[in-house]
Amino acid sequence: MTDGTTRVFTWEEGARIEVRNLGGEIVIEANAAGLKTLAGHLLTLAQDGTPDGAHLHLEEGNGLEEGSVGLVLERCEDE
Numbered sequence: 001m002t003d004g005t006t007r008v009f010t011w012e013e014g015a016r017i018e019v020r021n022l023g024g025e026i027v028i029e030a031n032a033a034g035l036k037t038l039a040g041h042l043l044t045l046a047q048d049g050t051p052d053g054a055h056l057h058l059e060e061g062n063g064l065e066e067g068s069v070g071l072v073l074e075r076c077e078d079e
Contacts, residue, residue, distance in 0.1 A: 007044050009056055012037045017058070018065040028071070045075045052077050 012033035020027045030038060041056055055074035058064050064071065 007047065007050060007054065009041050009044055010037075011063070012040075016065060017063065017068070019058070019068040019071045021069045026069075041073055045073060050075055 014031070015033040015037040017028065017030040017034040017038065020029070028038070044050075045054055045056070052075060055072055058068075058071045058073070060066055060068045060070075
């Protein structure tokens with residue numbers, strides 16, 4: 001919940017997501033369920049009424065595969 005706005009982030013059954021930092025680029029590797037999960041998370045953050053700064057942390061053991069680097073999905077309306 002952010003500023004009184006509740007957003008529900010759901011996970012597809014069998015979702016697998018790995019995030020790697022290769023120095024000059026970030027690789028997000030996921031199976032189909034993982035890609036659908038990430039798409040759903042982004043659509044949730046894009047919903048009308050979602051305030052600036054609303055975000056979701058994904059980390060190893062919290063949504064991401066072992067060995068992944070952390071990933072933050074955040075809404076920001078500033079240019």
